[in-house]
Amino acid sequence: MKGTHLGEFQEIVMLSILILDENAYGVTIQEEIDSRMKRKTSRGALQTALTRLEEKGFITSSYGEPTAERGGRRKRYYQVSNKGVVVLKEAKDLRQDMWKLIPKLA
Amino acid sequence: MKHPEVPSFSYRLFKWFCKETLFEELEGDLEESLLKNKEKYGLRKARRIYTSEVFRMLRPTILKKSKSGPVYSMALMANYSVVAYRNLSKNKLFSLINVLGLSMSLAIGLLAITFSYEIHSYDNFHENGDRIYRITSTRTNVNEDPYEYATTSLITAERLNDFGGFDKIVPLFKRFSGDVFVGQNLFQVKWLLAGEDFFEVFTFPLEYGDPNSALKEPFSVVVTESLAEKLFGKKNVIGEVLVKNEDSYQITGVVKDPPSNSHIKFEALASISTMKAKPEFETTFQWGNMWMSYVYVLLPENADMDQVMKNLIKLDSEENAKVDRFEITLGLESLDSISPNDAKYNQISPVIRKQTINRILVLAAIVLFSAGFNYSNLSLARSMKRSKEVGVRKVVGATRIQLFIQFIFDSILMSLVSLTFAYLLFLLIKPEFLNFAHYITNTTTLELTPLITLFFLLLAVLVGLFSGSVPSIVMTRFTPTKVLKGIHKMKVSKGFHIREVMAGIQFMLTMGFAILVILTYKQYSYAMNFDLGFETENILNVDLQNNNPDILRSAFANIPEVEGISSSSFIPSTGITNSAFAKLPESIDSVDANTLGIDAKYLENLGHELLAGENFTSNSDGQQVIVNEQFLKRFQIDLSEAVGTRIQFDEESRTIIGVVKDFHYGTVYKNIDPFVLVTEDEPDYLNLKIQSSDIVKTMAKLEEAWSSVDSKHPFKANFYEDQIAVAYTDLSTTMKTFGLLAIVAISISILGLLGMAVYTTESRLKELTIRKVLGATFTSMTLLLSRSFVKIFLIASLIAIPSTYYFFTQTVLTGMKYRIDIGPWELGSGALLIIFIALITISTQTFKAAKTNPATNLRNE
Numbered sequence: 001m002k003g004t005h006l007g008e009f010q011e012i013v014m015l016s017i018l019i020l021d022e023n024a025y026g027v028t029i030q031e032e033i034d035s036r037m038k039r040k041t042s043r044g045a046l047q048t049a050l051t052r053l054e055e056k057g058f059i060t061s062s063y064g065e066p067t068a069e070r071g072g073r074r075k076r077y078y079q080v081s082n083k084g085v086v087v088l089k090e091a092k093d094l095r096q097d098m099w100k101l102i103p104k105l106a
Numbered sequence: 107m108k109h110p111e112v113p114s115f116s117y118r119l120f121k122w123f124c125k126e127t128l129f130e131e132l133e134g135d136l137e138e139s140l141l142k143n144k145e146k147y148g149l150r151k152a153r154r155i156y157t158s159e160v161f162r163m164l165r166p167t168i169l170k171k172s173k174s175g176p177v178y179s180m181a182l183m184a185n186y187s188v189v190a191y192r193n194l195s196k197n198k199l200f201s202l203i204n205v206l207g208l209s210m211s212l213a214i215g216l217l218a219i220t221f222s223y224e225i226h227s228y229d230n231f232h233e234n235g236d237r238i239y240r241i242t243s244t245r246t247n248v249n250e251d252p253y254e255y256a257t258t259s260l261i262t263a264e265r266l267n268d269f270g271g272f273d274k275i276v277p278l279f280k281r282f283s284g285d286v287f288v289g290q291n292l293f294q295v296k297w298l299l300a301g302e303d304f305f306e307v308f309t310f311p312l313e314y315g316d317p318n319s320a321l322k323e324p325f326s327v328v329v330t331e332s333l334a335e336k337l338f339g340k341k342n343v344i345g346e347v348l349v350k351n352e353d354s355y356q357i358t359g360v361v362k363d364p365p366s367n368s369h370i371k372f373e374a375l376a377s378i379s380t381m382k383a384k385p386e387f388e389t390t391f392q393w394g395n396m397w398m399s400y401v402y403v404l405l406p407e408n409a410d411m412d413q414v415m416k417n418l419i420k421l422d423s424e425e426n427a428k429v430d431r432f433e434i435t436l437g438l439e440s441l442d443s444i445s446p447n448d449a450k451y452n453q454i455s456p457v458i459r460k461q462t463i464n465r466i467l468v469l470a471a472i473v474l475f476s477a478g479f480n481y482s483n484l485s486l487a488r489s490m491k492r493s494k495e496v497g498v499r500k501v502v503g504a505t506r507i508q509l510f511i512q513f514i515f516d517s518i519l520m521s522l523v524s525l526t527f528a529y530l531l532f533l534l535i536k537p538e539f540l541n542f543a544h545y546i547t548n549t550t551t552l553e554l555t556p557l558i559t560l561f562f563l564l565l566a567v568l569v570g571l572f573s574g575s576v577p578s579i580v581m582t583r584f585t586p587t588k589v590l591k592g593i594h595k596m597k598v599s600k601g602f603h604i605r606e607v608m609a610g611i612q613f614m615l616t617m618g619f620a621i622l623v624i625l626t627y628k629q630y631s632y633a634m635n636f637d638l639g640f641e642t643e644n645i646l647n648v649d650l651q652n653n654n655p656d657i658l659r660s661a662f663a664n665i666p667e668v669e670g671i672s673s674s675s676f677i678p679s680t681g682i683t684n685s686a687f688a689k690l691p692e693s694i695d696s697v698d699a700n701t702l703g704i705d706a707k708y709l710e711n712l713g714h715e716l717l718a719g720e721n722f723t724s725n726s727d728g729q730q731v732i733v734n735e736q737f738l739k740r741f742q743i744d745l746s747e748a749v750g751t752r753i754q755f756d757e758e759s760r761t762i763i764g765v766v767k768d769f770h771y772g773t774v775y776k777n778i779d780p781f782v783l784v785t786e787d788e789p790d791y792l793n794l795k796i797q798s799s800d801i802v803k804t805m806a807k808l809e810e811a812w813s814s815v816d817s818k819h820p821f822k823a824n825f826y827e828d829q830i831a832v833a834y835t836d837l838s839t840t841m842k843t844f845g846l847l848a849i850v851a852i853s854i855s856i857l858g859l860l861g862m863a864v865y866t867t868e869s870r871l872k873e874l875t876i877r878k879v880l881g882a883t884f885t886s887m888t889l890l891l892s893r894s895f896v897k898i899f900l901i902a903s904l905i906a907i908p909s910t911y912y913f914f915t916q917t918v919l920t921g922m923k924y925r926i927d928i929g930p931w932e933l934g935s936g937a938l939l940i941i942f943i944a945l946i947t948i949s950t951q952t953f954k955a956a957k958t959n960p961a962t963n964l965r966n967e
Binding site: 025026027030042047051052063069070071073074 | 131
C-alpha cells in the first residue's frame with residue numbers, strides 16, 4: 001500500500017523534526033541532521049524527503065511570521081502528525097523485536 | 107527581494123526553475139543558511155555553498171512542471187491512432203495517393219540504403235583489416251597524362267621485403283584463370299596466384315589444410331569449398347591433383363568461399379612461387395610490368411606511416427632511374443578505401459564508384475522528397491476540413507506541441523503503412539536492379555540484415571517527420587475562436603504559398619527526370635548508330651579459344667551462308683584497345699599508337715576504305731603495316747609519300763604499305779588517335795560475314811562446324827553490333843536508372859496533381875456548376891481550373907530545362923568526345939510531355955464536374 005513505507009532518510013528527518021519540536025523548519029532540520037549524522041545533506045534532498053512525507057500524511061506544515069533575516073520571507077514549520085508518530089513507533093518496535101531475536105548479541 | 111550578498115545568477119536561476127509554491131520557503135532557507143555560513147566560513151565560501159545548493163535543487167519535486175502538460179500519455183496516443191485511422195479511411199482517395207507515392211519512393215529509398223550499405227561494408231570481415239594496405243601505382247608514360255592503377259609490379263613486393271618495416275607482404279597475380287582438367291573433365295576456374303602469407307594477412311578461414319604452409323611450395327593450390335564440390339563432389343580434396351596447361355597442381359587446402367563483400371574473389375589460389383618455376387613468367391618480374399599483379403602489406407601496430415611512405419618513394423625513384431619512357435609512383439591505399447573507390451584501373455574484381463553510390467542516394471532522396479511533398483500538399487489542402495478538430499482540441503486544452511505531435515503521428519503512421527508496401531515492391535524490383543549492369547551483379551547481393559531492417563524503419567519515420575512537419579505547423583496555428591465561429595474562408599495565405607512552391611519543386615524534378623531520360627536515350631542511340639567508318643552489320647565474331655584459326659576457317663568456309671572470313675587479335679570499338687610505341691627511325695619523338703593484328707581479308711570483310719597503297723597479302727611477314735590518317739598527321743607524312751615510309755613500331759623496323767581511312771576503334775568517349783594495323787598469325791577471333799535468312803539455322807550449322815573441331819569448349823560467338831551494345835552498358839545503365847526514377851517521379855507527381863485537382867474541383871464544385879448553368883463550356887472551365895497550375899508548370903520548366911541541361915553535360919557527357927546536338931526540341935519535349943499529362947489529369951476532373959446534372963450539385967443549398 002502506497003504511503004506506509006518509510007525510508008531511512010525520511011525516518012531521520014521525522015525524528016529531527018520531533019527533536020526540534022517548535023523550531024523545526026528547513027535550516028534547523030538540515031543542521032540537526034548534519035550534526036548528528038556527520039554528513040552534508042543538501043537542502044534539495046531534504047525538500048524531496050519533506051514533500052514525500054507530507055504526501056504520505058506523516059508530517060504537516062504551516063507558515064510562520066516573516067522575519068528580517070530571511071529578506072522578509074516566511075519560514076515553514078513542520079510538525080509530525082499522529083499518524084507519523086504511530087509509524088515511527090512501529091518502525092522502532094519492529095527493530096527492537098528483531099534485535100531481541102538475535103541470539104548472540106542479546 | 108533578494109539579499110545583496112546572495113549570488114545573483116544562482117538566485118535568478120533558482121527562481122526560474124523552482125516551483126512558485128516552494129520558492130519562498132526554500133529561498134528563505136538558503137538565504138538564512140548563507141548568512142550563517144558567512145559567519146562560519148566567510149562570504150566567499152558561503153556564496154559557493156549557496157550556488158551548489160541551488161544546483162542540488164534540480165530534482166523533480168522542486169522543478170517547475172512544464173506548461174505543455176503531458177506530451178505523451180497512453181490515452182492520448184490511443185486517441186491519436188484512432189483519429190489517424192479514421193482520417194486514413196475517411197479520405198480513401200487521398201490515402202491511396204499518399205500510400206502509392208510513398209511506397210514507390212520508399213522502395214527506391216530501401217534499394218539505395220541496402221546498396222550503399224553493402225558497398226560500404228566491403229572487406230569488413232578481415233581481422234587485421236585496419237592494418238592491411240594495398241600498394242597502388244600511378245603511371246605516367248612520356249607525353250601522356252598519369253593514370254592510377256590498383257596494380258603494382260611484382261618486383262615491388264620483392265624489393266619491399268628488403269626494406270623491412272612490414273609485418274607481411276603478400277603479392278597476388280591475376281592473369282592466371284583458365285581451363286582445368288580433373289582426369290578427363292574440363293572446367294573453367296577463376297584462379298589467382300598468391301604469396302605464402304596470404305592466409306595470415308587476410309581472414310579467409312581454411313576448412314582443411316595448414317594455412318601457414320598451403321601456399322609455400324610451387325604448384326600447390328588451395329580451392330574453395332564450392333569448387334571442391336564442383337570438381338570432385340566432396341569437400342576434403344587435399345592431395346587431389348588439378349591439371350592446367352600440362353602442369354599438375356597439388357591441392358594443399360580447402361578454403362571457405364570468399365564472402366560476397368570481399369573485393370578479392372577467387373575459386374582457386376595457387377602459390378605465387380609457381381611463377382618462379384615457370385620460365386615464361388620471367389618478364390613478369392619487371393618494374394614496368396604492373397598490369398596484372400597486386401601487392402598487399404600488413405603493417406605492424408602503430409606503424410610509422412611517414413617511414414613507410416619514405417620507403418616507397420625511395421623504392422620508386424631507384425627503379426624509375428633504371429627505365430625511360432615511363433615513370434611509376436607508388437602509393438598506399440587502406441583496405442577500407444578499396445571499395446567503393448573512384449577511377450583506379452585494373453581492379454581485381456569490379457569496384458563500385460563512390461560517385462555511383464552518391465548519385466543513387468541523391469536520386470533516391472529526390473524521389474522521397476517528391477512523395478513527401480505530395481503528402482504535405484494534400485494535407486495542407488485538406489487542412490480546412492480538420493480545422494474544427496484543431497479548434498475543439500485547443501479549447502479543451504491541447505497545446506501546440508501536443509497538436510503537432512498528433513499530426514506528425516498521422517504522417518508517420520502513413521509512412522509506416524507505406525513501408526510495408528514499399529518492402530514488397532523492393533523485393534519485386536531487387537532482381538531487376540541486380541541485373542541492371544554487370545558491375546552491380548558482380549558486386550552486390552542486396553541481402554537484408556537486421557541492421558538494414560532497422561534503417562528501413564528509421565527511413566520511414568524520417569520521411570513521416572519530413573512530410574508531416576509543414577502541414578502540422580500550419581494546422582497548429584489555427585485560432586480556435588475563428589475556426590469555431592465558422593469562418594471557413596479564413597485565409598491560410600502562407601500555407602497556400604508553401605503549397606505552390608512545393609508543387610513547383612516537384613514538377614521541376616519530374617521534368618528534370620523526363621528530360622534526362624530523353625537526352626540519355628538520344629546519346630545512347632547516337633553511340634549505338636555511330637558511323638564507325640567500317641561495317642559491322644552481319645558480322646559474327648567467333649572467339650577462337652586457342653584453337654588453330656586455319657582449321658576453323660576451313661570448317662566455316664564450307665557453310666554457304668558465310669560470305670567472308672577474316673581474323674583479328676581482338677574486337678575493336680568494344681572498349682578494348684591495345685597499343686605500342688611508334689616513331690620515325692631517326693627521331694626520338696615517339697607516340698603510343700593503338701594497334702590491331704589482322705589478316706589479309708580483314709579490311710575488305712569489314713568494309714574499311716584504303717586511301718593509298720595496298721592491303722596485306724597472305725605473304726605479308728609482319729614487316730608491313732597499314733596506318734590511319736591520324737598517324738600520318740601526327741608524323742607529318744604526306745599521303746602521297748606514305749607508302750614505303752619506314753617506321754619504328756613495337757621496337758621493330760617496319761614499312762608502311764597502305765593508309766586506311768580513319769575509323770573508330772575506341773568508343774565515343776575517345777578521339778581518333780594514330781593507329782597501326784599489323785598482321786597477326788595467331789589471332790584470337792574470326793570475323794564471319796553472314797548472309798542468312800534463317801539465322802537460327804545458320805547458327806546451328808556454325809556450332810556444328812565448331813564442335814567438329816573443338817568438342818571441349820562451347821561455341822562462343824557474338825554479333826558485332828551486340829558487342830558494341832555491351833560496350834555502352836554504362837550509358838544504358840544510366841538510361842535505365844534515370845528511366846526507372848523518371849517513371850516513379852512522374853507517377854508520384856501526377857498522383858499529387860490528381861489529388862490537388864480533385865480537391866480544387868470539389869471545393870469549387872458549386873461555382874463550376876453555376877458557371878455551367880450560365881453557359882460556360884467545358885474548355886473554359888478546364889482553363890479556369892488549370893490556370894494556377896499552368897503558372898507553376900511554366901516556372902518549373904524555366905528552372906528545370908537549363909539546370910537539367912547543365913547536369914547532363916556535367917555528368918553523363920563528361921569524357922565523351924562525340925556528343926549529340928542538344929536543341930530546344932530535345933530539351934522542351936520532356937517538359938511538354940509532363941505538362942501534357944498534367945493537363946489531361948486536370949481535365950478528367952473538370953470533365954466529371956461538367957458532366958454531372960447541375961441539379962444534383964445545387965439541390966442541397
